[in-house]
Amino acid sequence: MTTVAPVEEASKENISQEEVHHDHRLFGLAAFLVADGMTFAGFFAAYLTFRAVNPLLPGAIYELELPLPTLNTVLLLISSATFHRAGQALKRNETDLCRRWLLITATLGSAFLASQMVEYFTLPFGLTDNVYASTFYALTGFHGLHVTLGTLMILIVWWQTRKPNGRISSENVFPLEATELYWHFVDGIWVILFIILYLL
Amino acid sequence: MTLASSPDLSKESEPLQPKGWLRYFSFSVDHKVIGLQYLICGFIFYLIGGALASAIRIELTSPISDFMPRDVYNQVLTLHGTIMIFLWIVPVVNGAFGNYLIPFYVGARDMAFPRLNAVAFWLIPPAGLMLISSYFITGAAESGWTAYPPLSINTPAAGQIIWILSVLLLGGSSIFGGINFIATILKLRRPGLGLMQLPMYCWAMLGTSILVVLSTPVLAGTLILLSFDIVAHTGFFNPVMGGNVIVYQHLFWFYSHPAVYIMVLPAFGLVSEILPVHCRKPLFGYTTMVYSIMAIVVLGLVVWAHHMFTSGTPPWMRLFFTIATSFIAVPTGIKFFNWVATLWGGRISLNSAILFSCGFIINFVLGGITGVALAQVPFDIHVHDTYFVVAHFHYIVYGGSVFVIFSSIYHWYPKFTGRMLNENLGRLHFLLTFVGFNLCFAPQHWLGLNGMPRRVAEYDPQFTFVNQLSSAGALLMAISTLPFLWNVFQSAFNGPIAGDNPWKALTPEWLTSSPPPVENWEGPAPLVKEPYGYGETPETLEVALDKDLELGGDEK
DSSP, X not given: OOSBOOHHHHHHHHHHHHHOOOOOHHHHHHHHHHHHHHHHHHHHHHHXXXXXXXXXXXXXXXXXXXXXXXXXXXXXXXXXXXXXXXXXXXXXXXXXHHHHHHHHHHHHHHHHHHHHHHHHHHOSXXXXXXXXHHHHHHHXXXXXXXXXXXXXXXXXXXXXXXXXXXXXXXXXXXXHHXXXXXXXXXXXXXXXXXXXXXXX | OTTOOOHHHHXXXXXXXXXXXXXXXXXXXXXXXXHHHHHHHHHHHHHHHHHHHHHHHHHTXXXXXXXXXXXXXXXXXXXXXXXXIIIIIIIIIXXXXXXXXXXXXXXXXXXXXXXXXXXXXXXXHHHHHHHHHHHHHTOOOOSTTTTOTTHHHHSOHHHHHHHXXXXXXXXXXXXXXXXXXXXXXXXXXXXXXXXXXXXXXHHHHHHHHHHHHHHHXXXXXXXXXXXXXXXXXXXXXXXXXXXXXXXXXXXXXXXXXXXXXXXXXXXXXXXXXXXXXXXXXXXXXXXXXXXXXXXXXXXXXXXXXXXXXXXXXXXXXXXXXXXXXXXXXXXXXXHHHHHHHHHTTOOOOOOHHHHHHHHHHHHHHXXXXXXXXXXXXXXXXHHTTBHHHHHHHHHHIIIIIIHHXXXXXXXXXHHHHSBOOOHHHHXXXXXXXXXXXXXXXXXXXXXXXXXXXXXXXXXXXXXXXXXXXXXXXXXXXXXXXXXXXXXXXXHHXXXXXXXXXXXXXXXXXXXXXXXXXXXXXXXXXXXXXXXXXXXXXXXXXXXXXXXXXXXXXXXO
8 A cells, every 4th residue: 555656666667668658649640530530520410410300492402423422432442542552561661662652542632632623513503502502512622621631641741752761761650650540531531421421 | 070979968958948937938848838828828818708707797787788888798798708618717627737737647757749739728829819809800709609690690790700710729729638638648657557546637637638529629610610601601500591500509519518527527636636635535436536527528428408408409309418417417416425525524724725625516516406407498498598597607617617726726836836825815815706706696596587688788677686796796706816816926926935745745746846847857757556545544645755856946
């Protein structure tokens, strides 16, 4: 029943504490992504409530075309796989291969954004037409913002790996790992969004 | 470069932050500096919010609108609510004491993400200045701290948008802080220190941070949608376009009900630290305290619609939310009885810290009883939107959280500054605050039960006398700030030297010098496995205090 451990024990345990500096950044990022996910959850809840509670205005819901968003879903899912390959390549110290996969991932992300733009321009409704249109643009727009940020982050990682001992290498994989976690999160959100917005 | 010296040495001689008082204005990453930054910044906003509250009470001394125009009254009450919640209580009970104490309690040298910590603090002053300056630029928001549409959409847009932006910034600050606390408590614990050996404030902060991370983003998303409605004329909350105002209320209260726990759970934790020290007894029922906190966290997330019983909620929803809300009284009651049992039979020294803590227990129980009453639908429908709700809310956040903030300042001031506060001035402060607070808010229960609506500058002349009583209480509360301010300022220079551990406390922040050195301990961090081991064996105290900690303060 001692309150303070004997000094010898304390200092012994302390040595391990001072010398090993654990990296908690991925944990912090994961906590942030939980918070970010809750923002999306709020939007989804709002959209579903609008659909469940509100009387349907005549012609309020426009049938959404499926081919383009399905293509988008496929693009993002492939990009998650390519990003994973990039991460593995960097850990094996194959920087060139890693950079190639990163570039492919960034291209897929940009293709997603381009295809999203095409969809925006061909849709028969605008932001302020009715609440479904507003929610559609708010949700896809907020997600698109995430994809834009992610693509920029991938390009930054790609740029930082250009030199063999640059800021990101097999010695320091955290920036790539963080971007990858974020990218998988954005893809996961898209899958939920696709189901709720397009399929339901 | 053969003469290149060891890079480690040159790094160490580089100062981490400016010395002296200047560091409190710097982007310091020291958790103790950031904690005090939160505290002082929060207190300045408390004075501003208090001045606004005084303006409201002056207006309400007479039944007609004579002190200020009606729209200014609306702006003043909106600013008062927003400042007190988002700039005073939330940053101080979480940010100030959390940043100062949590690293000590887990045995760490700093928070898990020190830079993120500094960013979280420095979001607050600009957000607060923006909010207050909106009054002078365009007129502040007029729709109350709840910003319900359609009111928030129909009132002048500029003030409302500035309000939304500053609340978004403050929410971001809160989320960053929450992430930091979760990582620090779960990941940075000193080896050998188990979760169930942590001081209670750690558990309170863990629970609070979980609430912050889960609920604050929903408010952010809602306010973004609201700003679209205001600026881009979308129809999320506009029934004409198929939108629904009730959706706003649901999303808003999904954050703002947990926000009450974000304000009061850390206060629970702080009281649990203060009581055992000043009555020399272990905290009663540690394990039940921990489970109560976690129960409040879980229940706190599923009771939000009790704010909406008059918003046309369906009967099954009313039933569910009434039952869930009533259930919260169980863990809260457990905590209350545990505090009373902690005090029972203790050697209580009636100093300012414990006076404010006991004041908290009394006020909080009264606020809790009216809270259970308000959870019952028939009663709630009767008093909804009346001064009864105002009285209940202030018993929780002022009688609860603010009393604890003062108690904590009296308790930890010796650690912050190395000097003691004047106890007589402290007791005077308590007396004025306690009498003033109860005189101000107790009559408002009666006003509410008799139907005086809140948020209106004019009222039925039959309520005049009781309103004047309430205003007299507010005056006492305003006066009570003076002995406190005088005490804090003059004790910082002339107070008696406190020494490392004036209260003979056992928690780790007292096992270092006052004020503590930059990395908290000169030597290794002490391993405190029983933070409340008072009075169990006579040696316990001896072990803690005989341990010769040769520590030097960084300000000597």
